Amino acid sequence: MPSEKSSAGSNTEIQNASIQVEPPAKKESSDGFYDNEVLNGDTIEAPKRGLLGYLTIYLLCYPVSFGGFLPGWDSGITAGFINMDNFKMNFGSYKHSTGEYYLSNVRMGLLVAMFSIGCSLGGVAFARLADTLGRRLAIVIVVLVYMVGAIIQISSNHKWYQYFVGKIIYGLGAGGCSVLCPMLLSEIAPKDLRGGLVSLFQLNVTFGIFLGYCSVYGTRKYDNTAQWRIPVGLCFLWALIIIIGMLLVPESPRYLIERGKNEEARISIAKINMVSPEDPWVHRQAEEIIVGVVAQREQGEASWKDLFSVKTKVLQRLITGILIQTFLQLTGENYFFFYGTTIFKSVGLTDGFETSIILGTVNFFSTIIAVMVVDKIGRRKCLLFGAAAMMACMVIFASIGVKCLYPHGQNAPSSKGAGNAMIVFTCFYIFCFASTWAPVAYIVVAESFPSKVKSKGMSISTAFNWLWQFLIGFFTPFITGSIHFYYGYVFVGCLVAMFLYVFFFLPETIGLSLEEIQLLYEEGVKPWKSASWVPPSKRGGSSEKIETQKKGWKKLLKFPKSPDQALSVHNLTE
Structure with a gap:
């Protein structure tokens, strides 16, 4: 690796260099994925994509989103x-009275919480990379x-502390992915x-849970360590999928431009959009990123104190990121999964494993809806609807x-009718959570921070998510x-606060x-x-052009052909 001195010198040269963008070349032929049009004046219309274009973009991004599968x-x-x-038997205690x-x-609390502690530390520690x-x-x-954490866990035998150490290291990697x-993405x-x-990340979280x-x-009936070692061992397959996928995914064009690799940045933009690197639209996208990077360089080197800048509105965004990630845990979603077995037992489903699969299925398929609609109805509407529906x-x-x-007390038989009603509202709650807050919270954090402090801001915000997951996972039992179902009213208060904050x-x-998001914050809208x-x-x-394109809500039901059309549709239907 290059020395620190040479690296510093390189960075100085990049900062002082005049970044030039080659004039866009004329497109000679269509590539089969898009049909570009250059409008009168300087406005360049974004590529129009068909079904094959959408499918290609999602397939290229999927290996990155698979990182959500790990947690x-x-x-x-x-x-x-x-x-x-x-x-x-391997990691618990023996009760002589019952044998x-x-x-x-x-x-039990530590078993769940140690992973969250590792994730919290890993997000902060590895974001710098x-x-x-x-x-x-x-x-x-x-x-x-x-993978190192998985090896430590799978090799544990009657040593609960070794398993917990592996769990923390395992969490460091998963937290870095988060x-x-x-x-x-x-x-x-x-x-x-x-x-x-970005919602694909959360979709893979639910897919991993399911x-x-x-x-x-499938392994619950084994009578040896294969019961739990097989599931842990499968971690290596998931890790291998991500590593191979990184060979296919383009690098971030913003990172490349920050490093002075403008040509590679254009290739990256072109690859994800399936157009030529010489396409005028690609050059325009690169120019916008360069302008943003240059503007941030003029403010000096990034440091942790930049997160507390009020002038650039970064502090406000940091507070928003922290609170959105905190609220993600205070929705009470983990509370539902914790009490799921108890509720389902009241109507005859005594197998806790079956209960988990039912909840996991609802969780997974509900998140698919979020992937489909979040770019049509917006972040605010998703979060506001989700908070209100979950509160109810x-x-x-x-x-x-x-x-x-329990009309006759905790020790008496439960009411089957009440149990059925609770199951219905459990599933509806998970639907509301998985289709709104679960994915949108990650979207808000991922797109709010300027690239100069993005890794720092995202790592701090996400750390609070894992910190609260640790607290809820440890103290919920x-x-x-102590207070049983009264615990739900605590989350009701949190949901009210979430709605008002959003x-x-x-x-x-x-x-x-x-x-453009950076400009939105700077203008104080x-x-x-x-x-x-x-x-x-x-x-x-x-x-004037936008005004003549009003076509009502029916336009929302169609896939927009370009980013500009997506923005226009949203503005017109507000």
Whole structure:
């Protein structure tokens, strides 16, 4: 590797260099994916894509989004491990009065929480690699760390502390993925598809949870360590998929331009959009990124204190990122999964593994809806609807649990009718969560920060997500054992706060490029008016054109042909 001195000198040369963009060449022929048009004046229309174009973009981005599978897989298999006899025999305590092995509340809480601690530290520790080595190589490194943690876990035998150490290291890698993968997705995705492509990360989280449930369901009848070692061993297959995928995915054009590799940046933009690097639209996209990079260089080298800058509105975005990621855990989603077995037992489903698969199925298919609609209805509407709907579900769920589930006391038979009603609202709640907050929280964090401090801002924000997951995972067994279903009312209060915060402080960013989002924040647009904000490059004469294109809500049902059309549709239907 180059020395620090030479690296510093290189950076200085890049900063002082005059960045030149070659004049766009005329396109000689169509590539079969798009049909480009150059409008009168300087406005260049974005590529129009057909079904093959959409499919290609999603396939290129999928290996990056698969990083979400790693934390999801751990959640799925851990939920099964705590009920496995061989796992409890290896890492639990022996109760002489019953002659059985068990996991104490403390050890069970730590089993879940240690992974979250590792994720929190990993996101902060490895985010720096994205700025120094590039997004793709950084992802490969954190996946290798993840594999080391899996090796330590799978080799554990009757030593619970060894398993927990492996769990922390395992979490370091998964936590790094939770920052780096959404970061890369947000930087390579076309702006009109950015929400859906970043949502793929959360879709893979739910896919990992679902397959994790299925895995432990399939191994639950083994009477040896294969019960839990097979699911842990499958981690190596998931890691290998990501590493191979990084060979196919283009590097972030913003990272490349920051390193002075302008030509490689154009190739990256062209590859993800399936057009020629000499296409005029590609040159225009590169110019916009260069302008943003130069503007940030003029502010000096990035440092941690830049996160607290009020002038550049970074502090406001950091607070938003932290709170959105905190609220993601305070929705109460993990509370539902914790109490799922108890609720389903009340209507005759006594197999906890079957319960998990039912909840995991609802979770997975609901997230698919988010991928399809988030770039059509916007971030604010998703979050506001999700908070309101989850609040209604939680009030009903908690009230039935407190008043109706055990009409004759906790030791008496439960009410089957009340149990059925709670199952319905459990599934509807998970639908509302998975189709709104679960993916959109990652989108908001991934697209809010300027590239200069993006790795730092995302790592801090995501760390709070894992910190709260640790707190909820560790303390929930104690809280629910004390106040039972009254715990749901705590989350109701959190959901009210979430709704109010989103309405008053979170701007709409649908259809905007990352550079345009920066301008949105700098202009100080009121969040509740941000949906009608138009970037400076599209003001003036374009407003007359937009005015003549109003076609009502039916236009939302069609896939937009270009990022500019996606923005126009959203503005017109507000």
